[in-house]
Amino acid sequence: xxxxxxxxxxxxxxKPGRYAGNEQGSVIKDKSKVDVRFAxxxxxxxxxxxxxxxxxxxxxxxxxxxxxxxxxxxxPWVDFEEVMRKNDMPLxxxxxxxxxxxxxxxxxxxxxxxxxxxxxxxxxxxxxxLLSKDRTSLKNLVVAGGPCACNPEPxxxxxxxxxxxxxxxxxxxxxxxxxxxxxxxxSKEEFLRRxxxxxxxxxxxxxxxxxxxxxxxxxxxxxxxxxxKVQKRIIKDLDNCFYPETFVTPFIEIIHxxxxxxxxxxxxxxxxxxxxxFIYRPVREKSAETVNRQAKCLCENTGYEEISLSSLxxxxxxxxxxxxxxxxxxxxxxxxxISLPSLRVDNFSPELLEKVKKIKKSxxxxxxxxxxxxxxxxxxxxxxxxxxxxxCYTAFKGGYTAVKLYFMLGLPTETDEDLVGITQLGxxxxxxxxxxxxxxxxxxxxxxxxxxxxxxxPFTPFQYEPQDxxxxxxxxxxxxxESNTTKKVTLSWHDSKTSILEGVFARGDRxxxxxxxxxxxxxxxxxxxxxxFDYDKWMQAFKNCGVDPDFYNHRARSFDEILPWSHLDYCVxxxxxxxxxxxxxxxxxxxxxxxxxxxxxANCFKEGVCIExx
Amino acid sequence: xxxxxxxYAKRGRMKYVSHLDMNRYMVRLFKVAGVPAWYxxxxxxxxxxxxxxxxxxxxxxxxxxxxLKITDDSYTNQTVLKALQEKAAEGIEILDVREPxxxxxxxxxxxxxxxxKDSDNGLLESLEKLLKGNVIPAEKKGKKxxxxxxxxxxxxxxxxxxxxxxxxxxxxxLPAGNTETVNPMLFLQSFESAGNRRPEVVIYNRDMLFNExxxxxx
Numbered sequence: 001x002x003x004x005x006x007x008x009x010x011x012x013x014x015k016p017g018r019y020a021g022n023e024q025g026s027v028i029k030d031k032s033k034v035d036v037r038f039a040x041x042x043x044x045x046x047x048x049x050x051x052x053x054x055x056x057x058x059x060x061x062x063x064x065x066x067x068x069x070x071x072x073x074x075x076p077w078v079d080f081e082e083v084m085r086k087n088d089m090p091l092x093x094x095x096x097x098x099x100x101x102x103x104x105x106x107x108x109x110x111x112x113x114x115x116x117x118x119x120x121x122x123x124x125x126x127x128x129x130l131l132s133k134d135r136t137s138l139k140n141l142v143v144a145g146g147p148c149a150c151n152p153e154p155x156x157x158x159x160x161x162x163x164x165x166x167x168x169x170x171x172x173x174x175x176x177x178x179x180x181x182x183x184x185x186x187s188k189e190e191f192l193r194r195x196x197x198x199x200x201x202x203x204x205x206x207x208x209x210x211x212x213x214x215x216x217x218x219x220x221x222x223x224x225x226x227x228x229k230v231q232k233r234i235i236k237d238l239d240n241c242f243y244p245e246t247f248v249t250p251f252i253e254i255i256h257x258x259x260x261x262x263x264x265x266x267x268x269x270x271x272x273x274x275x276x277x278f279i280y281r282p283v284r285e286k287s288a289e290t291v292n293r294q295a296k297c298l299c300e301n302t303g304y305e306e307i308s309l310s311s312l313x314x315x316x317x318x319x320x321x322x323x324x325x326x327x328x329x330x331x332x333x334x335x336x337x338i339s340l341p342s343l344r345v346d347n348f349s350p351e352l353l354e355k356v357k358k359i360k361k362s363x364x365x366x367x368x369x370x371x372x373x374x375x376x377x378x379x380x381x382x383x384x385x386x387x388x389x390x391x392c393y394t395a396f397k398g399g400y401t402a403v404k405l406y407f408m409l410g411l412p413t414e415t416d417e418d419l420v421g422i423t424q425l426g427x428x429x430x431x432x433x434x435x436x437x438x439x440x441x442x443x444x445x446x447x448x449x450x451x452x453x454x455x456x457x458p459f460t461p462f463q464y465e466p467q468d469x470x471x472x473x474x475x476x477x478x479x480x481x482e483s484n485t486t487k488k489v490t491l492s493w494h495d496s497k498t499s500i501l502e503g504v505f506a507r508g509d510r511x512x513x514x515x516x517x518x519x520x521x522x523x524x525x526x527x528x529x530x531x532x533f534d535y536d537k538w539m540q541a542f543k544n545c546g547v548d549p550d551f552y553n554h555r556a557r558s559f560d561e562i563l564p565w566s567h568l569d570y571c572v573x574x575x576x577x578x579x580x581x582x583x584x585x586x587x588x589x590x591x592x593x594x595x596x597x598x599x600x601x602a603n604c605f606k607e608g609v610c611i612e613x614x
Numbered sequence: 615x616x617x618x619x620x621x622y623a624k625r626g627r628m629k630y631v632s633h634l635d636m637n638r639y640m641v642r643l644f645k646v647a648g649v650p651a652w653y654x655x656x657x658x659x660x661x662x663x664x665x666x667x668x669x670x671x672x673x674x675x676x677x678x679x680x681x682l683k684i685t686d687d688s689y690t691n692q693t694v695l696k697a698l699q700e701k702a703a704e705g706i707e708i709l710d711v712r713e714p715x716x717x718x719x720x721x722x723x724x725x726x727x728x729x730x731k732d733s734d735n736g737l738l739e740s741l742e743k744l745l746k747g748n749v750i751p752a753e754k755k756g757k758k759x760x761x762x763x764x765x766x767x768x769x770x771x772x773x774x775x776x777x778x779x780x781x782x783x784x785x786x787x788l789p790a791g792n793t794e795t796v797n798p799m800l801f802l803q804s805f806e807s808a809g810n811r812r813p814e815v816v817i818y819n820r821d822m823l824f825n826e827x828x829x830x831x832x
Contacts, residue, residue: 008814010630011672017635022627024642024703251631251639303642334645335653335661 006097009087013080017252018046021094025248025302027063027070028095035067036175039093039103039126043110043118044528046074050248051256053310054109054146058167060244068175071095071103072248075118075525076125078532084125091125100126105141105178107171108159110148113505114498114528116155119144120520123158130517132160132205138182138191143174149202150232150279151458151565154505154512156204160188161195163202164568165232165279166265168242170200196226200233207567209510215551217509217562231569232279236607238265238286243294246301258306258339261295262286263323267312268593268609270600271369272380272584273411275457276312278577279570281600283593284608288319292326299336307331308339315340341365364395367406370414371421377587378413380580385425392429396439402446403429409476409493410454410468412584419480422449426489448490451480453499457506458565459572461580464557467503469550470496497535501527504552509564512552515545573601615652616687618694619714619832620680624669628705629818633668639703640680647697652683666718666831667790667823670797673726675820679831681714715832716825723771723824724790726798731814732782738775741784744804745773752800766804769796771828781816790823 010016031037040059042049049055049072062070071093076084084091090099100106106128108119123130128140135142144152145163152162163170174195181191196203206226210218222228235241247259266283267276286294295307311317324338331338368388370376376383392403407422426447433445453473456462468476473496484491505512519541526532542549557563559578576598583590590598593609603610624636631639641661644651653659666679684694695711702708730737744750750766771787788796798818823831 004816011815016630016671017632020627020630022704024639024646024701249642251635253635253638301646303645305641305645335659 003097005087006089009083009089013083014077015046015252017250018074018077019080019094021072021097023248023250025246026072026095027059029063029069031069031096031098034069036069036105036179037098037103038062038068038070038175039073039100039106040070041073041100041106041108041119041122043075043108043115043122044526045077046250047252047254049074050250050254052109052111053260053262054167056244056247056260057242058171059248060246061168061242062171062175064242065172067179069095071098073100073106073122073126075122078526081121081125090127091122101128101140103140104138104182105143105175108142108144108146110144110146110152110155112528113148113154113502114533115148116505116516117520117524117527119155120158120516121525124520130158132158135160136188138178138186138188141178141188141191143171145171147275147279148505150275150568150570151506151508152202152204153510153564154508154516156510157513159204160192161201161203163233164200164230164570166235167233168235170198170233173198174201193224193226196224196230199231202230202568204510209564217564217566220562220567222567229567229569232571234282234605234607235265235284236605238262238284239290245294245297247298247304249302249304256308257304258308259295259298259302259304260308260310261291261298263291263309263311263314263317265311266608268316269313269382270380270580270590270592270598272378272461272580273369273408273454273457275460278459278572278600280312281570281572281602282605282608282610283316285318288323288326291323295327296330299331299334305335306337306339308341310341364400364402365404365406366391368425369406369408370411370418371407371423371425372418374587375411375414375418375421377589378584379408379411380584380589382589382592388425389429389432393432393436396433396436396445399440401433401440401443402448404448404450407449407451408454409451409480410473410499412462412465413587416476416479419476420483422451423480423484423489423491426484427486430486430488445488446490447488448492451477451491451493453494453496455499455503455506458563459570459577461577461584463507463563463577464559464561464581466556467500467553469554470500473499495530495533498527498530498533500549500553501535501538504549507564508552511547515541515547518544571601571604576600615683615685617714618682618684618691618711620682620694620698620711621709622678622680622702623707623709624675624678624705625707626674626705628703629672629674632671633665636669637663637665643698643701643703643706644682647694647701649694649697650684650686650689652685664718666721667724667795669820670799673798673818673820677709677820677822679823681718719792720825721791721823721831722789722793722826723787723828725785725787725821725824727817727819727821728784728786728798728801728815729817730782730784731816732777732780737782737813738777741775741782750801750804752803754797754800764796766796766800769794782813785821787824787828 010019042055059070062068073093092099120130129135142159143161144159145167149162149164177194192203195201196206206222206224208221212218264285266280268283269277271277299307327338368383369381370379395403426449429447430445433439456465456467477493519538522537522541524534524537640663651661654662664681669675691711698708748767752764752766754762754764769789774785776783825831
């Protein structure tokens with residue numbers, strides 16, 4: 001494919017900036033002078049992928065090594081895919097415009113389950129054999145990491161090595177092993193055996209899975225010396241861990257078009273539905289000094305006028321007020337605004353509001369997750385109605401007239417009363433606004449309520465729970481709409497069918513590999529995109545493969561069942577997860593990591609909150 | 615505080631950057647380069663930039679112009695030029711920085727070079743025929759998809775054509791400015807409506823901006 005031809009084609013599609021590359025901060029190297037070419041693939045559109053912090057970190061880190069050239073590859077939108085197919089053009093990387101099949105290592109980040117068809121479709125468009133066993137040499141090694149790698153079994157047949165946990169160290173170790181093996185003519189089999197010795201590297205081909213008659217797993221058997229359990233990796237010292245000094249700054253507008261500064265990893269809360277709250281343990285903070293320095297550097301190098309302080313729960317950062325104070329020293333004069341995502345209702349102080357107001361007047365979003373106190377206790381969302389009301393009061397007093405609240409539907413033990421509780425809570429917030437003498441004058445209030453469907457995830461206390469079926473979810477959504485008594489409360493909800501599929505993959509096993517391959521053949525892609533998701537095609541794929549999706553979704557698992565991810569160790573013990581599950585059914589809460597250690601298992605790293613003085 | 619005009623070229627893959635995206639890119643470029651640009655002082659403070667003439671996606675340019683104000687008088691044109699040149703993305707060439715000599719309102723024309731692939735040698739004939747008839751109908755899409763019909767032939771200030779080795783080069787000067795702007799992309803449309811195949815375009819380039827008297831816009 002010549003550049004000239006590509007140029008012709010780019011002008012015929014929407015947003016050619018998605019495929020053109022050449023952005024400020026993108027790294028161009030001389031390919032004759034690098035030793036390993038790494039294609040970092042994000043299985044979604046450019047705008048989504050370019051908003052992802054993990055990719056920015058690893059892209060910069062890999063490229064900081066002279067011998068590695070890391071390039072970016074995104075899923076082409078359907079219009080460009082069609083153009084590519086018509087013109088016999090393989091999927092290419094943005095920096096060199098070289099086709100995917102020319103790369104040594106092809107790495108995917110798995111941020112959500114519904115991206116699996118895109119992974120396969122990208123390999124196919126890049127002319128890389130889909131199945132790991134069909135890639136017989138070390139050329140085109142396919143690796144993957146990210147949160148979905150904690151149960152990677154549904155795509156185990158397609159990927160050679162999965163990275164468990166945080167990638168900064170383990171990725172480079174694997175790249176070094178790759179270099180050594182390739183240069184010494186080591187076979188792929190031998191390379192994979194050696195890769196399995198690296199902590200945090202999971203090689204699915206080295207595990208045999210056998211099944212019981214009831215379709216549950218009988219045994220997971222390692223072979224060729226692979227470890228019984230593969231433990232995840234974490235970065236111990238975030239202050240001294242690599243962090244990019246600049247980002248690739250896209251020309252076209254992306255989803256999160258701003259600088260992003262990480263403040264800590266993990267979350268102390270232990271909300272029982274939240275996978276991130278368990279798989280990223282233990283909480284490790286960066287010092288305010290580091291955060292401030294890195295944030296300032298990023299703004300100066302990218303020219304961004306907004307920086308977001310990112311973490312799973314930024315208001316839990318122990319040095320937040322100090323940090324904001326330091327940042328406001330330079331951000332004002334440099335016309336940079338600071339945004340704080342992930343605020344909690346229980347520690348949102350008037351002082352913090354003062355600072356946030358100085359920073360940027362954007363919307364306020366909080367996540368009570370459930371409509372009644374009982375259900376909030378079940379999920380261990382340690383937030384009371386008083387706190388929610390107080391937070392909204394503070395916000396309204398500070399001039400806000402719109403708040404957004406996130407909830408979930410289909411949580412374990414949920415009753416209709418809990419659901420109606422969601423809209424009732426919305427109504428009480430509206431009532432409070434109009435009872436406030438000091439409310440913002442001349443303005444109405446809007447409480448927007450967004451309800452997503454709960455999907456049980458691996459490594460959470462709810463990993464044993466059944467998921468609501470389609471008709472039940474639809475009945476509950478209807479009930480919610482009917483229970484809403486005011487136009488001041490706007491309700492929105494997620495498509496229930498995508499949640500079904502998400503649930504199947506989240507807790508699925510290797511028998512789903514065939515289903516995903518079949519779905520791709522039938523034309524499924526961008527399943528996370530409502531306009532492209534095709535539920536009927538998916539059901540056809542399940543039928544063609546003789547796999548029953550309900551087996552994965554609508555079944556309660558006993559505590560002694562071998563789960564598809566039982567051989568993967570995220571350092572949260574089964575005992576802990578089972579104890580939390582029992583407490584959930586008693587609607588009993590658990591204190592957070594800073595209040596009292598629950599001995600979850602993460603203290604094996606002896607880092608972060610586990611060794612903080614209390 | 616003083617007014618500054620930045621002259622630049624936009625080439626290569628930068629042509630895929632639309633006008634709105636270009637605006638955001640330039641704001642970041644000025645920030646990264648540390649140019650003490652003036653910000654508006656209203657509720658929504660932003661760096662104050664004025665593009666003399668927006669450029670459509672897909673067109674490169676040898677000569678375009680942005681105006682802004684600089685708050686720190688100790689920054690010379692030369693300092694600003696150097697700082698911008700150092701940080702500009704590949705494909706953006708900062709040509710010069712100096713005070714504006716003409717008002718933006720004086721901008722009247724722009725010249726373009728369009729190179730078509732003309733393998734069957736039919737394009738030139740059809741273009742000549744169109745020009746001779748003095749009617750080249752085109753549809754201009756405005757805001758809210760409002761379509762206005764116009765006769766391109768009337769709008770052409772000057773046109774030269776040249777054919778060599780299966781390539782047709784058209785050099786055309788068209789209105790560009792506050793009162794009227796004609797997008798050179800409209801030529802493609804005219805070929806189609808005249809019954810030709812949509813020709814393959816090799817290059818669409820803006821060569822120069824002019825005032826009413828066809829003097830270089832400076």
